Amino acid sequence: MPVLRGAVTFSRFRTEPSKEAPSDVKRWLTKGLKSHAFEPIDRRSEDERAAGFVELENAEASDFSTSNLFYGEYALFSFRIDTLKVPASMMKAELDKWTSAFTKENSRPPARAEKNKQKLELKQLLRQRAVPRTSVLDVTWNLKTQQVQIWAASRKTVDEISVALEGALAVKVIGITPASMAQRAGIDDKALGPTAELIGMDLPATASLEDSHGEG
Known part of the structure; x- marks a missing residue:
């Protein structure tokens, strides 16, 4: 909070x-x-x-x-x-467990329709938990x-x-x-861009400064 x-x-x-x-x-x-x-x-x-x-x-x-x-x-x-x-890993583990038990009890693997039906039932059960x-x-x-x-x-x-x-x-x-x-x-919007001073760029010397140094 x-x-x-x-x-x-x-x-x-x-x-x-x-x-x-x-x-x-x-x-x-x-x-x-x-x-x-x-x-x-x-x-x-x-x-x-x-x-x-x-x-x-x-x-x-x-x-x-x-x-x-x-x-x-x-x-x-x-x-x-x-x-x-429902985590996919949990769903897979439960479905594999059911498939193994079904195969052992019926001496055959479940048909696609049977497996899909069980998958829906398992998903609903796991959602409740x-x-x-x-x-x-x-x-x-x-x-x-x-x-x-x-x-x-x-x-x-x-x-x-x-x-x-x-x-x-x-x-x-x-x-x-x-x-x-x-x-x-x-x-x-262009006025919002970073200035040369902000991004650390060297500013060019002005002509007046160059001239004054040259005359000295």
């Missing part, structure tokens, strides 16, 4: 409403987060991944009550990602400045959370980087 303790990499953004700005920001934010709240993976399905918003200090909750979401001028919440995958891998990434939203910080190091994860925020709240999430700030200020 980097927002409340410790330090970690984060990315900064500003948000702009796609439509008219909401009159009640807190109500709008709560409703939006609930609409894209985290839902656990259905183990009966083929889904291997689930993602959505949860409360900051309780990754199992998505009620987003006022006391658990708003802290002064900030809204603090998290984005949870669960992955449930598997423990999902969970990642929880924090998000801070300044209600006054409309600036957002996403506390994640992975660019792919940051992009996923940005897209989720845009979908949940109908806003544009714009990165706060030197390039984006320069673009808004009307500064040419």
